Amino acid sequence: xxxxxxxxxxxxxxxxxxxxxxxxxxxxxxxxxxxxxxxxxxxxxxxxxxxxxxxxxxxxxxxxxxxxxxxxxxxxxxxxxxxxxxxxxxxxxxxxxxxxxxxxxxxxxxxxxxxxxxxxxxxxxxxxxxxxxxxxxxxxxxxxxxxxxxxxxxxxxxxxxxxxxxxxxxxxxxxxxxxxxxxxxxxxxxxxxxxxxxxxxxxxxxxxxxxxxxxxxxxxxxxxxxxxxxxxxxxxxxxxxxxxxxxxxxxxxxxxxxxxxxxxxxxxxxxxxxxxxxxxxxxxxxxxxxxxxxxxxxxxxxxxxxxxxxxxxxxxxxxxxxxxxxxxxxxxxxxxxxxxxxxxxxxxxxxxxxxxxxxxxxxxxxxxxxxxxxxxxxxxxxxxxxxxxxxxxxxxxxxxxxxxxxxxxxxxxxxxxxxxxxxxxxxxxxxxxxxxxxxxxxxxxxxxxxxxxxxxxxxxxxxxxxxxxxxxxxxxxxxxxxxxxxxxxxxxxxxxxxxxxxxxxxx
Numbered sequence: 001x002x003x004x005x006x007x008x009x010x011x012x013x014x015x016x017x018x019x020x021x022x023x024x025x026x027x028x029x030x031x032x033x034x035x036x037x038x039x040x041x042x043x044x045x046x047x048x049x050x051x052x053x054x055x056x057x058x059x060x061x062x063x064x065x066x067x068x069x070x071x072x073x074x075x076x077x078x079x080x081x082x083x084x085x086x087x088x089x090x091x092x093x094x095x096x097x098x099x100x101x102x103x104x105x106x107x108x109x110x111x112x113x114x115x116x117x118x119x120x121x122x123x124x125x126x127x128x129x130x131x132x133x134x135x136x137x138x139x140x141x142x143x144x145x146x147x148x149x150x151x152x153x154x155x156x157x158x159x160x161x162x163x164x165x166x167x168x169x170x171x172x173x174x175x176x177x178x179x180x181x182x183x184x185x186x187x188x189x190x191x192x193x194x195x196x197x198x199x200x201x202x203x204x205x206x207x208x209x210x211x212x213x214x215x216x217x218x219x220x221x222x223x224x225x226x227x228x229x230x231x232x233x234x235x236x237x238x239x240x241x242x243x244x245x246x247x248x249x250x251x252x253x254x255x256x257x258x259x260x261x262x263x264x265x266x267x268x269x270x271x272x273x274x275x276x277x278x279x280x281x282x283x284x285x286x287x288x289x290x291x292x293x294x295x296x297x298x299x300x301x302x303x304x305x306x307x308x309x310x311x312x313x314x315x316x317x318x319x320x321x322x323x324x325x326x327x328x329x330x331x332x333x334x335x336x337x338x339x340x341x342x343x344x345x346x347x348x349x350x351x352x353x354x355x356x357x358x359x360x361x362x363x364x365x366x367x368x369x370x371x372x373x374x375x376x377x378x379x380x381x382x383x384x385x386x387x388x389x390x391x392x393x394x395x396x397x398x399x400x401x402x403x404x405x406x407x408x409x410x411x412x413x414x415x416x417x418x419x420x421x422x423x424x425x426x427x428x429x430x431x432x433x434x435x436x437x438x439x440x441x442x443x444x445x446x447x448x449x450x451x452x453x454x455x456x457x458x459x460x461x462x463x464x465x466x467x468x469x470x471x472x473x474x475x476x477x478x479x480x481x482x483x484x485x486x487x488x489x490x491x492x493x494x495x496x497x498x499x500x501x502x503x504x505x506x507x
Contacts, residue, residue, distance in 0.1 A: 001169035003177035004117075006030035008088035011078065013104060015039070015046035018121055019093035021149030024050045026091075027074045028063075028150075029178040034087065036078040043077035050075060053150070085111050089174070091143055093121040101125065102133035109135055117167055119143030123194060124250050127160035127187035137162035141171055144191060145180075146454050154453035155180045160187040181453055183446035189254030192442050193454040194247055196461065198261055199428035201244060204232035204421075205264035212417045213297060213385075215284040220296035221412055224383035226422040227376030227458035233284040237277030241270045259488040260432070298383075299411040302402035304329070305395075306345025312336030316351055319378030323407035338364060341372070344403045347396035352387070353472070354419045354427070354479030361389035368396035372404070373414075374423035374468065376458050383410040385420050418483040419476055427476040429457075430465035434492035434505060437462070444506050465495070466504040474499050 004010075010026040012019050015037035027033045027050070035043040051072035058068035078084060090112065092104055105118055118140040120130055131137030142158025155175040159168045168184065175182035185191045190198070204218055212218065219231020236244050245267045252261040270276070270283060277283030285293060308331035310320050320342055324331050334343075342349040350360065352371045361369035369392060373385035384404055388397045404411050414420060419427065433447040442450070448460020465473045474495050481489035498505050 001166055001173050003173035004031070004088055004170065007032070009034060009086055011036065011084040011087040011090040012093060013037070013084075013090065014093035014121075015042045016093065018145065018147055018149060019091075020046040020050060021147065022091055022093060022121065022145055023047075023075060024053060024150050025145075025178050025180070028054070028071045031074065033075050034078040034084055035075060036081070036084065047072075047075045047077055081107055081111055084108065085113075087112055087116055089117045089119060089171075091119040091121060096122060096125060098125050098129055101130045105130065105140065106133050114139075117141075117170065119171055121145055124190065124247060126189075127158050128162065129160075131160045131162050138164035139167055141168045142185070142187065142191065143171055143175070146193070152454070153179075153181045154193070154450055155182045156185050156191050156193065156450065156454075157182050158185045158187050158191050163187075181449060183442060183450050185446065185450075186441045188436075188439070188441050190247075190251045192436060192447060192450040195251060195441075196429060196432045196436060196447060196451055197455055198248060198251060199432055200228075200425060200455075201232050201236055201248065201267075202260075202262070202264065203425045203428055205266055207414075207417060207421060207424075208233075209264065209266055210415065210417050212414045212421065213412065214294065216294040217296040217412050217414075218421055220383055221373065221385045221414075221421045222425065224410070225373060225375040225381045225385060226425065227381075229456045229458075236267070237283035237285055237287075240276045240279055241267055241283055242276045245271050259486055260490075262488065296383075297412055299401050299405070299413055302398045302405055304344055304402035304406040305399050306347075307343075308332070308403060309334050309343040311340045311342055314341055314351065316372060316375075316378045317341045319381075320403075320407050322379060323409075327406060327408065329406055338366070340366075342403060345396060345399045346393060347400040347403075349400055349403070352420045352423045352476070354424070354476035355483065356416045356418045357387045357389035358391065358416050359418075359483070361391045367391040368393055370397060370400040371420065373420035374426060376422075376464075381409065383412060385412045385414050385422070387414050387416045387420055390416065419480050423476055424480060426461070426464055426468065427473050427480070428489075429461040430473050430505075431477055431489075431492050431495065433461040434465070434494040437505075438492055438494040462505040466506055470495060470498045470503075470505060 010031045011034045012023040013036045023033050023035045037043045054068040054072050057063040058065045127142045131140040141163045144156035146152035157172045172182045215233035219233050222228045222231045248263045275282045281287050310317050311334050340348045347368045348366050349370050357369050357371045369389040371387045375381040401411050437444050444462050448463050451457045477489050477491045
């Protein structure tokens with residue numbers, strides 16, 4: 001299906017940050033754009049600001065002066081809905097309210113032609129529900145940009161129950177012609193990104209509630225080991241807890257209180273206190289001018305006392321070999337019969353499998369058990385989290401920490417929680433993405449692209465699961481479920497099938 005021609009007039013209703021950003025994208029792509037807002041002067045002010053953005057791009061050499069001027073000239077304010085009569089596409093970016101969106105599009109139906117397309121930028125409201133108020137709901141689809149629209153590559157093309165496939169395909173092609181990376185999605189709660197991203201916040205909040213570590217430490221582990229651009233707590237502070245908590249509640253209610261999306265009492269307390277994050281000056285962290293950002297908990301330097309043996313050929317074992325060689329430390333190698341990746345003195349180090357270190361020590365008969373968290377890349381990670389079994393001798397725990405420090409890692413010791421931080425977060429992200437694919441919300445490639453481009457994850461969750469091993473992810477989830485006795489950690493049928501078939505999630 002072809003994209004809308006550049007001569008097609010695009011209307012944007014709502015001149016806030018999102019609406020102005022979408023108008024900027026459309027104008028830069030060559031379309032005449034009409035910008036409408038119900039606040040007097042808001043559209044004209046937004047257009048002047050957009051023209052200023054084009055001028056800055058020209059100053060930086062990213063646009064020619066002529067192109068910047070032409071793009072700015074394509075923007076015109078509209079005084080009323082009647083001014084949108086000849087538009088080929090109307091994108092709304094107004095308040096997140098179902099009735100308001102329904103009324104807007106119902107009013108537009110009496111003004112625009114039958115071939116005019118409607119693209120709602122809603123991030124959480126059902127496209128099907130918005131379309132239910134229209135005489136021709138087949139013309140409506142979600143056209144969900146991410147903030148800031150001129151910079152973020154992802155656009156979710158969301159089909160409601162009545163959306164014509166040709167309409168979704170035209171919007172997909174148009175978004176691509178605008179320089180974006182579109183993905184198709186079905187109208188279900190949260191679409192792709194706002195659904196699949198929930199575990200990134202939810203597991204961090206649960207870890208905090210269980211006393212695994214403080215927010216600064218958990219953020220550091222997710223950044224420096226997991227490779228995420230921002231830790232979950234600093235990210236929630238940036239988004240705003242009022243907004244993040246509202247989205248979580250919306251998805252939870254829409255899924256009929258599925259425990260996988262259960263909101264956090266800790267975040268509820270922050271919202272009740274008005275501690276919304278950066279915009280209020282306080283969230284998990286204090287943003288006042290004289291505040292000092294807390295440092296992550298990092299183990300004091302330890303001596304790697306004892307003979308070092310690197311076991312097996314796992315990614316962690318191979319990274320230890322490389323790092324120990326670089327540090328000119330003496331070690332030997334041995335096969336691994338029980339999954340251990342290293343030994344030092346009386347300590348045995350294992351990668352977490354979703355059980356607590358204490359449970360694994362008891363089950364496997366290895367009292368001096370130290371668990372190591374997942375890393376995006378063990379060879380380049382700057383920090384690793386560990387957990388120590390209750391049975392472990394203090395000297396063995398210190399030797400294990402000393403070994404990882406000698407390999408060049410900063411070490412954060414968490415309380416002995418099942419799955420540690422990065423592993424359980426990645427497993428749950430992969431599980432949610434797999435369920436979205438299994439339920440026909442999107443394709444596997446779309447799920448991964450959406451999470452990389454929409455929220456800047458270092459790797460798509462399904463590709464990450466393939467890299468870690470789908471069977472490993474299945475085992476981690478199963479062990480988390482057994483540890484907590486909750487349906488929250490139920491394994492997606494797609495993951496189960498992949499394990500039984502011996503395939504990756506992208507096969």
